[in-house]
Amino acid sequence: MSATETAIASADAHSAHNYHPLPVVVASAEGAWMTDVEGRRYLDLLAGYSALNFGHGNRRLIDAARAQLERVTLTSRAFHHDRFADFCTELAALCSMEMVLPMNTGAEAVETAVKTARKWGYRVKGVPDGMAKIIVASDNFHGRTTTIISFSTDPEARADYGPYTPGFEIVPYGDLTALREAMTENTVAVLIEPIQGEAGVLVPPAGYLPGVRELTRERNVLFIADEIQSGLGRTGKTFALEHEGVVPDMYVLGKALGGGVVPVSAVVSSADILGVFKPGEHGSTFGGNPLACAVALEVIAMLRTGEYQERAAELGDHLHRELGLLTGGGAVETVRGRGLWAGVDIAPALGTGREISERLMEERVLVKDTHGSTIRIAPPLVISKEDLDWGLDRLRTVLSA
Numbered sequence: 343m344s345a346t347e348t349a350i351a352s353a354d355a356h357s358a359h360n361y362h363p364l365p366v367v368v369a370s371a372e373g374a375w376m377t378d379v380e381g382r383r384y385l386d387l388l389a390g391y392s393a394l395n396f397g398h399g400n401r402r403l404i405d406a407a408r409a410q411l412e413r414v415t416l417t418s419r420a421f422h423h424d425r426f427a428d429f430c431t432e433l434a435a436l437c438s439m440e441m442v443l444p445m446n447t448g449a450e451a452v453e454t455a456v457k458t459a460r461k462w463g464y465r466v467k468g469v470p471d472g473m474a475k476i477i478v479a480s481d482n483f484h485g486r487t488t489t490i491i492s493f494s495t496d497p498e499a500r501a502d503y504g505p506y507t508p509g510f511e512i513v514p515y516g517d518l519t520a521l522r523e524a525m526t527e528n529t530v531a532v533l534i535e536p537i538q539g540e541a542g543v544l545v546p547p548a549g550y551l552p553g554v555r556e557l558t559r560e561r562n563v564l565f566i567a568d569e570i571q572s573g574l575g576r577t578g579k580t581f582a583l584e585h586e587g588v589v590p591d592m593y594v595l596g597k598a599l600g601g602g603v604v605p606v607s608a609v610v611s612s613a614d615i616l617g618v619f620k621p622g623e624h625g626s627t628f629g630g631n632p633l634a635c636a637v638a639l640e641v642i643a644m645l646r647t648g649e650y651q652e653r654a655a656e657l658g659d660h661l662h663r664e665l666g667l668l669t670g671g672g673a674v675e676t677v678r679g680r681g682l683w684a685g686v687d688i689a690p691a692l693g694t695g696r697e698i699s700e701r702l703m704e705e706r707v708l709v710k711d712t713h714g715s716t717i718r719i720a721p722p723l724v725i726s727k728e729d730l731d732w733g734l735d736r737l738r739t740v741l742s743a
């Protein structure tokens with residue numbers, strides 16, 4: 343057996359089969375490239391679902407992590423540490439908000455947003471105890487905890503995990519009328535992704551997000567933007583909502599915030615909203631740890647230059663122009679997305695998204711399918727134009743075969 347086959351057989355035997363990875367075993371990576379255990383190089387057009395916006399082994403991030411590793415890595419929030427204040431101040435400033443509540447994974451940050459909205463509903467809005475409702479969108483992806491999958495519409499994510507957490511209302515994504523009709527006095531928040539990543543990089547109709555902003559403001563309901571995947575440069579702006587000139591009440595961030603080095607997530611909001619928490623009412627042993635703060639501070643400094651957003655916008659225009667050309671030929675049905683982020687619906691006759699991904703892997707390009715015949719393209723924002731063009735050439739080869 344090859345080194346690849348041996349590694350996969352052993353993973354299959356000893357790990358739960360809750361994923362179905364492509365049969366490639368990565369041993370090292372740099373920038374937009376990964377090298378497998380047999381020395382083959384692959385172009386990474388997934389970037390860890392946007393956790394690797396700054397590329398693999400980014401020098402600034404690795405240096406920041408290494409320096410912090412030598413000083414102090416974990417204190418727990420029982421004590422202050424000397425990177426915490428800077429992290430919160432800088433992240434709040436990046437978001438033009440006032441307060442930060444750090445967690446680790448995206449799902450934990452979404453859970454934190456849910457708890458914040460409910461507490462705000464009872465303490466500030468005056469919703470009767472136990473009655474708070476949060477409105478979410480169909481085809482959402484917000485994580486994998488029991489509460490979060492309770493409001494998923496994906497049977498794979500949800501089946502067999504009941505009883506489900508009550509208090510959520512699901513309305514069709516992009517439908518303002520449905521959202522207006524679902525709102526009651528007990529609605530405390532609307533939680534949505536400004537672009538739905540896992541659903542296939544779905545961009546809502548123009549005017550939807552400003553409409554959500556207007557409605558939520560009118561009804562004294564919090565607008566919670568899950569920008570875990572869409573945020574931090576991916577779409578060509580720091581936040582996807584900026585394209586619509588919309589400012590939410592709360593950002594939920596994760597993925598790229600940890601620079602592909604450590605998991606770092608956070609809820610970022612105003613003082614009247616995050617101010618609802620008192621000591622002991624919420625927390626995390628690892629949330630806001632020194633190593634996480636050091637890496638995230640470097641991520642924030644990099645984003646403050648604006649150069650990654652600019653790259654994503656420029657290369658994104660190029661990507662969408664090139665993918666657009668493919669839609670004429672019949673191999674590609676639709677292309678959606680913004681910036682360096684695209685959902686590509688392949689003509690089903692050419693194969694499932696999985697099959698296309700496997701063929702691309704043979705051409706040394708790594709992507710991930712979503713549902714049906716859709717593949718998603720989300721390269722690290724540091725990818726060169728030449729490498730991106732090379733990847734697009736490989737895609738054309740696979741689609742014309």
Ligand SMILES: *Cc1c(COP(=O)(O)O)cnc(C)c1O
Nearest residue numbers: 447448449483484485568570571
């Ligand atoms: C990935 C993701 C999450 C969950 O993040 P985890 O770190 O995997 O828990 C939540 N929301 C969105 C939009 C995501 O893309």
